[in-house]
Amino acid sequence: MDPLQILSSLGGVARSAALLDAGLSRTDLDFLARHVARPKRGVYAAEDCRRDYLAAIMHNAVVTCASAARDYGLWLRTPPPQYHLGCDHGHSTNLWAAVAGVSSKVHRGLRYPKHHSLPLAALEDVLLHALRCLPREAAVPLVASAVRLHGIRTAFFEEDLAAQKCGPALQALRAVDPRVESLPEAEALLLLIPLARELGLEVEPQAYVPGIGRVDFLIGGFLIVEIDGVSYHSDRSSVRKDRQRNNSAVLGGYITLRYVPETIWNEPDRFVTDVRAALTGRLTR
Known part of the structure; x- marks a missing residue:
């Protein structure tokens, strides 16, 4: 059992009690004391340790x-x-900022x-x-x-x-909806819900649409909104499947808008404006 590997598995910093619980002996602790820093009595810290773990251990947090x-x-x-x-x-927390030069938020x-x-x-x-x-x-x-x-x-x-x-x-x-399947979807839903409520419509995450399959969002029963990740269209088979889904959506009377996550992150106003235009355009016909 390599003491340095055990320490690394704990984030590179640990108290002696945690190291003993992990199976190290007192002899192993003596070995660590010769090879890593000891910023506090009973604490062993490798040079590349997790700095947030170090900050926590140094202040009993x-x-x-x-x-x-x-x-x-x-x-x-x-x-x-x-x-x-x-x-x-x-205890006073005015010294927490000294750890790795990073300030701390205390809960x-x-x-x-x-x-x-x-x-x-x-x-x-x-x-x-x-x-x-x-x-x-x-x-x-x-x-x-x-x-x-x-x-x-x-x-x-x-x-x-x-x-x-x-x-x-x-x-x-x-506002938490367990149906979303990714971070961009969760962020997009926060933008879509106020708009849908304003227009008196329902937003359904991960909705099943007959003949199309599951879509990221179905709004008002007719607007499909998809958030495509980086790995989307990784091969020709996925391209063909996507084209078929789009064609099925058009034939079924659905409108489809597709976005990459960067649009949600960097251009949220544009995203909401597009969705509003698609919804109000159909609703006012």
Whole structure:
């Protein structure tokens, strides 16, 4: 058992207790002490360690909210510019910015057991912190991915947030739709819902259309909106299938709009304008 590999598997930084739990001996710890830094008593840190993990361990905290998104595979388009750390203690946090020269966002309150070996908050705490902290356009997709990938039930969080009178966080939670299958779809849905409500129409994510199959969005029963990823049209077979779907949609009386994720991210106003034009054009005929 290579002590350096064990340390690397823990993000490159760990307390002695975590290393012993991973199977290392006291002799192995002595070996690590000669080969890696010891920024604090009982803490071992490789040069290439996870800096957010280091910040958490140095201050008896855990990584949470946006900083924990990659650990749980959650959808988050833009990595946070600061470390999001969670803790229950009341110690001063004015030195947290000194770790790796990056500032920290401190989240008070951890209600669930943290990860068994990493300085990582429980998924439930990560989501609660995200709902209270992140902008709606970031929090909603992140929570939607937790529902889809980890089977998290939003009803539990709704009761919790309602009891704590967290109005904005509760509204964000209620905007989560587990039917979306990707980050661009989740972001597109946040743009489509207000427009559809304004026009008195329904938006159905991952709708099944007879003769066409499943589409990303069906609005008003006639407008299909597809968000095509980078891997789309990877071979001739997919091109032929796509052409057939488009032809079937036209023959069935549907209108189809297709977009790449970059349009949703960089030109949201254009996206909404296009969809509005397609919807109002059909509705006013």
